[in-house]
Amino acid sequence: MDGAEFLVKFLENKGVEHIFGYPGGSVIYLYDVMDRSPLKHILTRHEQGAVHAADGYARATGKMGVCIATSGPGATNLVTGLTNAYLDSVPLLAITGQVDCASIGSDSFQEADIIGITMPITKHNYLVKDIEDLPAVMEEAWHVAQTGRPGPVLIDIPKDLFKAEFDFTSLPKQIITRKTPRKNSLEEQLEKVINLLKEAKEPLILAGGGVISAKASAELKEFVNYTNIPVVTTLMGKGSISEEDAGIIGMVGMHGKPTANLALSSCDLLLAIGTRFSDRITGNPKEFLLGSTKIHVDIDPAELCKNIEADVPVVCDAKKFLRKVIDKLQEKKIKLDLGPWLTTISHWQEKYPLCYEAGPGLKPQQVIQEVSRKAGEEAIVVTDVGQHQMFTAQYYPIKSARKFLSSGGLGTMGFGLPAALGAALGNPEADVLLFTGDGSFQMNIQELATLALNNLPVKVFILNNECLGMVRQWQELFFEERYAQTLLNGNPDFVRLAEVYGIKGLRIVNPGELQTKVEEALQHRGPVIVECAVDPRENVFPIVPPGGKPNEMLGRWQGETHISRIS
Amino acid sequence: MRHTLAVLVENQPGVLSHVSGLFSRRGYNIESLVVSETEDHTVSRITLVVEGDEQVIEQVTKQLNKQVEVIKVNDITNEEIVERQLLLLKVSADPADRQEIMQIVDIFRCRIVDIGRRSLVVEATGDEKKIQAIIKSLRPFGIQELVCTGSVAMLRGQK
Numbered sequence: 001m002d003g004a005e006f007l008v009k010f011l012e013n014k015g016v017e018h019i020f021g022y023p024g025g026s027v028i029y030l031y032d033v034m035d036r037s038p039l040k041h042i043l044t045r046h047e048q049g050a051v052h053a054a055d056g057y058a059r060a061t062g063k064m065g066v067c068i069a070t071s072g073p074g075a076t077n078l079v080t081g082l083t084n085a086y087l088d089s090v091p092l093l094a095i096t097g098q099v100d101c102a103s104i105g106s107d108s109f110q111e112a113d114i115i116g117i118t119m120p121i122t123k124h125n126y127l128v129k130d131i132e133d134l135p136a137v138m139e140e141a142w143h144v145a146q147t148g149r150p151g152p153v154l155i156d157i158p159k160d161l162f163k164a165e166f167d168f169t170s171l172p173k174q175i176i177t178r179k180t181p182r183k184n185s186l187e188e189q190l191e192k193v194i195n196l197l198k199e200a201k202e203p204l205i206l207a208g209g210g211v212i213s214a215k216a217s218a219e220l221k222e223f224v225n226y227t228n229i230p231v232v233t234t235l236m237g238k239g240s241i242s243e244e245d246a247g248i249i250g251m252v253g254m255h256g257k258p259t260a261n262l263a264l265s266s267c268d269l270l271l272a273i274g275t276r277f278s279d280r281i282t283g284n285p286k287e288f289l290l291g292s293t294k295i296h297v298d299i300d301p302a303e304l305c306k307n308i309e310a311d312v313p314v315v316c317d318a319k320k321f322l323r324k325v326i327d328k329l330q331e332k333k334i335k336l337d338l339g340p341w342l343t344t345i346s347h348w349q350e351k352y353p354l355c356y357e358a359g360p361g362l363k364p365q366q367v368i369q370e371v372s373r374k375a376g377e378e379a380i381v382v383t384d385v386g387q388h389q390m391f392t393a394q395y396y397p398i399k400s401a402r403k404f405l406s407s408g409g410l411g412t413m414g415f416g417l418p419a420a421l422g423a424a425l426g427n428p429e430a431d432v433l434l435f436t437g438d439g440s441f442q443m444n445i446q447e448l449a450t451l452a453l454n455n456l457p458v459k460v461f462i463l464n465n466e467c468l469g470m471v472r473q474w475q476e477l478f479f480e481e482r483y484a485q486t487l488l489n490g491n492p493d494f495v496r497l498a499e500v501y502g503i504k505g506l507r508i509v510n511p512g513e514l515q516t517k518v519e520e521a522l523q524h525r526g527p528v529i530v531e532c533a534v535d536p537r538e539n540v541f542p543i544v545p546p547g548g549k550p551n552e553m554l555g556r557w558q559g560e561t562h563i564s565r566i567s
Numbered sequence: 568m569r570h571t572l573a574v575l576v577e578n579q580p581g582v583l584s585h586v587s588g589l590f591s592r593r594g595y596n597i598e599s600l601v602v603s604e605t606e607d608h609t610v611s612r613i614t615l616v617v618e619g620d621e622q623v624i625e626q627v628t629k630q631l632n633k634q635v636e637v638i639k640v641n642d643i644t645n646e647e648i649v650e651r652q653l654l655l656l657k658v659s660a661d662p663a664d665r666q667e668i669m670q671i672v673d674i675f676r677c678r679i680v681d682i683g684r685r686s687l688v689v690e691a692t693g694d695e696k697k698i699q700a701i702i703k704s705l706r707p708f709g710i711q712e713l714v715c716t717g718s719v720a721m722l723r724g725q726k
């Protein structure tokens with residue numbers, strides 16, 4: 001057996017079905033072998049498309065995403081996608097070809113030191129230099145990408161190793177590194193956690209992406225049902241619990257719901273689970289929630305006390321943590337009385353609802369709401385990056401985990417289209433809805449070919465405001481309305497563009513045609529592109545100006561026509 | 568404060584770049600770093616001297632622990648340890664000064680390892696404090712060249 005045959009067999013044995021990639025000199029032979037195997041390879045039109053597609057596939061299914069690129073430019077095209085997956089803790093395996101062992105270091109054709117380049121943006125990476133090491137490296141890479149806090153792992157394989165013959169059966173299955181088992185600090189902290197919960201008058205749960213990674217949604221729901229503690233989520237935690245359940249307030253942060261941010265600012269006990277306290281949530285970390293006690297639970301010890309000093313740091317998986325705490329509360333028959341706190345929250349919800357002004361023209365929020373009303377619960381919602389992303393987070397309630405896919409940590413424009421097609425391949429039954437902007441969409445627009453070729457049921461809603469809306473908004477609010485380089489003149493006609501690719505194209509201009517066109521799009525079986533000509537001046541509110549406190553939001557409050565600070 | 572960390576890692580290519588890359592990426596200050604194989608040839612030991620407050624050192628330790636090839640991180644700053652650096656120092660030595668320099672070398676229990684016409688090369692081992700003291704004492708004569716290793720450290724045996 002040679003290296004390529006081993007690799008293909010390895011992936012098959014691990015249950016991999018789809019691989020995203022792009023061939024080239026150093027991986028020709030690998031592709032040759034792979035094409036004769038049951039693995040389904042999706043040829044994207046750019047390596048960035050491949051890595052985002054693998055990422056979307058992983059986010060939507062909870063399985064490993066796998067992508068392949070050739071040496072040099074192929075490998076360097078993965079960089080943004082790897083960083084994106086790293087910051088959002090997505091399990092990915094990226095396999096890159098490398099020049100032959102003997103040529104490494106000589107600047108030979110299409111040689112790039114992808115190990116050096118990706119060291120800070122992968123959970124781990126390997127350069128395989130000896131065919132004998134391949135099995136152990138693959139086994140370990142597979143393990144590392146999925147264990148603990150997941151993340152992308154890159155394996156760089158010199159081209160001669162794909163053809164190198166070796167008797168792989170002679171090697172025991174093994175992992176190369178040994179680590180001292182990590183301490184789980186739940187046992188030591190459990191009593192403190194229980195006591196704090198018992199004493200709390202105004203507790204709040206902040207659920208992050210870790211709840212989804214740990215598959216802890218059922219436990220979170222059970223915990224909330226038992227304690228009645230209200231929940232806010234991060235962008236990454238959206239869908240960790242149904243946003244339509246009672247007591248689920250919604251997203252916090254720079255563009256969070258007013259009540260969510262108010263609750264965050266006033267709680268006396270914050271139970272943060274599977275979140276890293278990003279600056280989009282904390283504002284200035286030195287002034288974040290000085291008056292409240294914080295319990296911070298995360299599987300990655302390095303996240304505890306990194307951005308925010310926690311009173312009770314707990315190194316633990318979200319699922320295990322919640323299970324233990326529920327059992328303990330039940331065993332001790334502890335019940336929380338949160339009446340007044342819940343009343344305050346519903347009072348805020350009445351006074352500060354999320355709202356926008358309906359206008360004569362089409363509003364982006366309106367499109368999102370209409371789609372959310374018409375699409376089924378099983379739909380997977382994907383976003384790109386910008387205003388439309390925040391509108392989707394605000395106005396599209398998500399009912400379960402892995403149904404909202406968005407580039408959180410890196411904020412990568414161009415993530416949406418390839419991620420949506422990856423999600424569609426991973427969930428052939430589900431409708432996939434992509435909300436994108438005219439800017440983001442054009443960053444990986446070449447993947448329309450992949451979408452069309454595979455006839456994937458992705459419904460693309462381009463909220464076309466003819467500008468880089470989010471940046472334009474900052475210019476309006478913080479740069480005295482100087483719109484430097486944010487107007488996108490020269491956009492193509494997206495409907496005709498769709499048709500050129502053989503994709504159904506629709507256009508919505510007036511609010512009056514919204515309903516019928518959305519229905520038409522959703523009923524179409526294959527891919528559809530719906531260009532929505534939305535109000536170019538619409539802004540995302542509320543907004544917590546950068547570095548501010550969560551409750552210092554600017555927005556348009558009930559009945560007001562101007563933007564003001566909440567008070 | 569200055570902390571000494573003893574880090575056991577897999578003896579594999581790439582380990583050192585993973586560890587040192589971590590420091591530059593996260594903006595930690597390394598004062599010195601020494602790597603060597605240990606009694607077990609599959610394991611290397613990195614002795615790191617890092618400057619930082621408790622919070623920084625805690626982050627450094629946690630981030631090191633996250634590296635796949637790191638087996639164990641020990642902060643041995645407050646332990647009973649033997650710590651040594653090796654110093655080579657070429658000092659100007661006119662005949663008139665030689666006697667005095669030799670006395671200093673004696674007092675610090677260093678060695679003269681090379682004698683030139685106008686200079687002496689002094690070899691010394693010791694902890695950071697001792698090495699600094701030697702350098703300070705020899706400076707007035709004129710230091711022509713100086714090279715020093717980072718610290719290596721080991722826990723003392725149980726008494």
Ligand SMILES: Cc1ncc(C[n+]2csc(CCOP(=O)(O)OP(=O)(O)O)c2C)c(N)n1
Pocket residue numbers: 384385386387388389411412413414436437438439440441463465467468469470471
């Ligand atoms: C790759 C990349 N480049 C630049 C940015 C900075 N950026 C953030 S949002 C944004 C505008 C996005 O425009 P569009 O996709 O049209 O969405 P809109 O905000 O108009 O809804 C830009 C340029 C980014 N996030 N990602």
